[in-house]
Amino acid sequence: MPLAHGEKLSTYRIEKLPNSHLLKVLGFRKGTQFTIQSKQPFKGPIVVKVGNRSIAIDYDIASEILVEEVAHN
Amino acid sequence: MSCHGAALQEKPSNDKMKILLMGNPNVGKSVVFSKLTGVHVDSSNYAGTTVDYTVGDINFGSKQGVLIDVPGTYSLEATNEAEKVAVSLLEEGADAVICVLDATHLERNLGLAFELKEYPIPVVYCLNLMDVAERHGIKIDAEKLSEELGSPVIPTIAIKNKGLRELMEMVVKLSKEEKEPEPRLDEQERWERIQEIVSRVQTKIDKKELTFIEKLEDWTVQPWPGIPIALLVLIASLGVVVGGGKALRAVVLLPLVKQVIVPFLTKIVSLIVPAGILRNVLVGEFGILVIGIEWPFALILPYVFLFYVVFSFLEDSGYLPRIGVLADGVLRRIGIQGGNIIPMMLGYGCAVPAILGTRAASTHKERIMVASLVSFAIPCASQSGAFFALLGDRSIFALIFVYLLSILAILAVGLVLNKIIPGRSQPLLLEVPNLLLPDKDAYKKKLKLRMKHFMMDAEGAMFFGIIIAAIIAETGVLNEFSKLLGPFVEGWLGLPREASLSLLLGIIRRELAVLPLLEMNLNTLQLTVGAIVALFYLPCLSVFGVLTKEFSLKTALFIGAITIVSAFFFGGLFNQIGSLIIGVMG
Incomplete structure (x- = not known):
């Protein structure tokens, strides 16, 4: 499922992600786990929490990141 | 390299x-x-x-x-x-x-x-x-x-x-x-x-x-209550800049300048320079030493200083990227990503660092869009200071109207530019920093650097503009110029002929398009027209310079031409409609 369709407060694990340098250095790799912290209206960014840092991901990029649900809110 | x-x-x-x-x-x-x-x-x-x-x-x-x-x-x-x-x-x-x-x-x-x-x-x-x-x-x-x-x-x-x-x-x-x-x-x-x-x-x-800070960190990236919090922060910031600026001006700076410094300089000049054109240019009504001290230091400086006080605080606290996250959905509609709201907000201080700040944007399209929006519709702190001085005491509604118009213009110009400028924007992908109380030393150093650059970039140009103003006004050149522009200024904009001076000076510093109006005893409609013209008017010479340096002379000329045409068009339009309404009602 694309990350963009994820739900607030649910936890996901990355299965597949676009090859982006910035995503990698921000700590996103295959297998990275995170929780969705907030979603914005008008297809705004999705804020996810990796460890205790929040990262905002553009909606289109979030549509290209495929995730598996680990825990439902 | x-x-x-x-x-x-x-x-x-x-x-x-x-x-x-x-x-x-x-x-x-x-x-x-x-x-x-x-x-x-x-x-x-x-x-x-x-x-x-x-x-x-x-x-x-x-x-x-x-x-x-x-x-x-x-x-x-x-x-x-x-x-x-x-x-x-x-x-x-x-x-x-x-x-x-x-x-x-x-x-x-x-x-x-x-x-x-x-x-x-x-x-x-x-x-x-x-x-x-x-x-x-x-x-x-x-x-x-x-x-x-x-x-x-x-x-x-x-x-x-x-x-x-x-x-x-x-x-x-x-x-x-x-x-x-x-x-x-x-x-x-x-x-x-x-x-x-x-x-x-x-x-x-x-x-x-969770600690309170952690809760706040969470709230400020949620649409609710993040957006109301953002609005509150912006209103509070505006309050500090406007209220604080007004107080500083009224209580400290104006009395100091008007009752101590200017009389002192006038006295000295009168002793040395005989009455005549030269004395007028120096200490006449529009004299270099009178206006040249009052405008930059008593009218403009307090607002610019307080703007940087507030902006640097928000910046160092890690709050600004959160506004970028919240605004991204809307800003994407006009073709730029949320992070660009930071240089745009900086534009309310001064367009020069704002345009330099667009360097952080990764695509050319975004850079040029933000630079145009800042030049076109975002009043800088100097200009706001002039607006407050012009409209603040007369009509608070006119003041709010001018700022609403600014926001409307940003959206409208953004929509148009997004259509005509090729390319696309870089999608938002950023780490939202922790919220923290800014460090005193780092904050002071930043504030000092910013004020230093403002003094060097802006005050110099403003003083130069004032010298020209003094010469034009005190030597009679203004009358010739007023005759030339008069019909247009009176007929279309509904302003007195002398307002031509504002239009001329506005080229050098934007707030100079407003400040001469202060001395003209205008009605509220005229004041609002003046403010609208100044809002859209050509960015000051330093902005023109920085646009040329960062993009090209062609871009700078293009932005300059569009801003002047829209300034006169919208200012005049408002005057015509306003006069019509007043005519019908009266």
Whole structure:
């Protein structure tokens, strides 16, 4: 499922992600786990929490990141 | 990239150290920088790039040197301008590198830490934010980490000055040593090695209870209550700038200027210069020494100063990127990503740093869009100061109207530009920094730098404009000019002929398009028309210069022409409609 369709407060694990340098250095790799912290209206960014840092991901990029649900809110 | 700023060109002599300060973004690097450096701090542009860096002097015991605050980077792969600059600075060589690590995100920070080992420069790791890590339930064994990295690791809480002495002692000690570069690890190897190290040196206790700051951090990235919080913050900021500025002006600056400084100068000039044109140019109604002191210092300076007080505070607290996240959905409709709201907000201070700030935007389209929006519809603090002076006492509704018009114009111009400028915007992908109370030293240094640049960039141009104004007004040239523009100014804009002076001066500094109106005894409709014209009018000469420098003369001329045409069109339109309504009602 694309990350963009994820739900607030649910936890996901990355299965597949676009090859982006910035995503990698921000700590996103295959297998990275995170929780969705907030979603914005008008297809705004999705804020996810990796460890205790929040990262905002553009909606289109979030549509290209495929995730598996680990825990439902 | 062999050329660079003057501060770096001095070859470090034997006893003068050159230290690079590096680290990921948002790890408290600038706080470390301000704590370690003295009073001589300046920022400059790394030639051939769009990246600025800061250099400061350091004195530690008998050792002297310079500390270079390298732009924050996540890696050294030279995939963006900041990383390219970081790599160039490393390749130029230094006596030591201080690499700031965020103790709350060790894993991610170690990527850069490892890449630094590939350079022949000794590295001291500054394990910062130890207090925050502890609050998060994270413990790191600095000694073990130092063994794993093969270089000293000093735990610090920079904001409380803890550990910085030990850090500098280590830097001085290491700067004398040679260091063999280590072989490069490939990505996968490095990643595995980092995981291994983290599992050895870090222990983490899960804690359930959130502190207030953590709750606030969460709220400010949620649409609810994040958007109401953002509005409150903006209104409060405006209150501080407008209210505080007004108070400063009325209580301190105006009396000082009008009752002490100007009478004093007038007296001296009257003693030396005989009555006539020259005396008028100097101390007449529009005299250089009268207006030249009153306008910049009593009318404009308090607003600009308070704007930077508020903006720098919001910036250092880590709050601004949160507004970017909240605004992204709407800004994307006009073709730019949320992060651009920061240079746009800076535009309410001064368009020059705002346009320079667009360098952080990664695509040309975004840069040119933000620069145009700032030039077109965002009033700078000087201009706002003039608006407040002009409309604040007369009609608060007219004042609010002008600002609503500014926001409407931003959206409308954005929609149009998005259609006509080719290209696309870079999608938002950013780390939202922790919220924190800004460090006093770092904040003061930033404020000082900003005011210094304002004084150099703006006050000079304004004074120049005032000299021209004084000559035009006091020598009678204005009358000729008024005759020429008169029919247009009177007929279409509904302003008195003398307002031509404003239009002429507005070219030099935008607020000068407003300030002469203050002396003209206008009605509210006329004042509002004047404010509308000034809002859209050609950005000042410095903005024109910076547009030419950053883009091209063609772009600058294009933005200049469009702004002037719309200023007259909308100002006149408002006057015609307004007169019609007043006519019908009267």
